Amino acid sequence: METISADAKILAIDIGGSHVKAILLDYNGKPVSEYKRLETPKPSTPANMMEQIKALAKDLAGYEVISAGFPGYIKNGVVKTAPNLGTQEWKDYDLQKELAAQLGKPARVVNDADLQGIGMVSGQGLEMMITLGTGFGTALLLDGKLLPHLELSHHPVKTDRIYDEYIGEKAYESKGKEGWNNRLKKVLTILKTVFNYDRLYISGGNAKNINFQLDDNITIVSNKEGIRGGANLWKQG
Ligand code: BGC
Numbered sequence: 001m002e003t004i005s006a007d008a009k010i011l012a013i014d015i016g017g018s019h020v021k022a023i024l025l026d027y028n029g030k031p032v033s034e035y036k037r038l039e040t041p042k043p044s045t046p047a048n049m050m051e052q053i054k055a056l057a058k059d060l061a062g063y064e065v066i067s068a069g070f071p072g073y074i075k076n077g078v079v080k081t082a083p084n085l086g087t088q089e090w091k092d093y094d095l096q097k098e099l100a101a102q103l104g105k106p107a108r109v110v111n112d113a114d115l116q117g118i119g120m121v122s123g124q125g126l127e128m129m130i131t132l133g134t135g136f137g138t139a140l141l142l143d144g145k146l147l148p149h150l151e152l153s154h155h156p157v158k159t160d161r162i163y164d165e166y167i168g169e170k171a172y173e174s175k176g177k178e179g180w181n182n183r184l185k186k187v188l189t190i191l192k193t194v195f196n197y198d199r200l201y202i203s204g205g206n207a208k209n210i211n212f213q214l215d216d217n218i219t220i221v222s223n224k225e226g227i228r229g230g231a232n233l234w235k236q237g
Pocket of ligand 1: 072073131134135137138151153
């Protein structure tokens with residue numbers, strides 16, 4: 001297993017349904033460059049996404065390794081699903097291998113919520129991360145270690161509706177702030193009962209639209225903070 005030196009810089013990339021973001025981090029996850037972002041091409045293919053990533057990386061020189069979070073199911077660095085990117089071309093695309101080949105440094109790729117999760121958690125107990133963006137992202141960590149990724153976003157929350165449809169961006173647009181918040185309250189009640197997490201972190205563009213009081217063990221964090229997970233990903237062994 002590759003390790004990184006204590007003075008290594010990491011290029012951390014967060015591929016989202018609406019934007020692709022990148023930053024340089026030091027070994028401890030501290031940002032050492034500006035946070036850069038470009039729009040996610042629509043529809044997005046491996047080829048046009050790679051162009052955006054290369055455009056971001058061009059101005060962020062000096063990294064030893066690369067970490068990326070991807071909005072879909074990833075197995076050993078290979079994309080299996082990309083529900084919000086609008087094309088079938090992603091299936092079985094070896095994103096980890098391609099990033100390493102095209103940017104010339106070793107790469108690690110995980111699900112986007114997993115990357116945010118390892119960037120945010122305290123490392124104590126069972127912690128859950130959810131992201132409220134284009135889709136509904138989830139990650140579970142035990143004592144700071146990522147647990148196997150579950151595509152909870154695709155679990156039905158009602159007979160005819162998965163979490164992504166119930167609480168994702170499209171639902172925000174069609175239901176409006178009040179309706180979406182009512183749905184989120186129901187979702188949080190389910191997660192609390194099912195997972196019994198010690199702490200829940202919420203990030204993503206719609207986190208700022210939450211208009212009700214959250215439990216004491218729920219923390220709202222920003223995507224910018226979560227991208228720090230890019231450093232921890234190289235320390236996960
Ligand atoms: C995908 C997840 C992803 C989430 C947030 C969902 O549609 O199924 O894999 O983490 O969106 O991007």
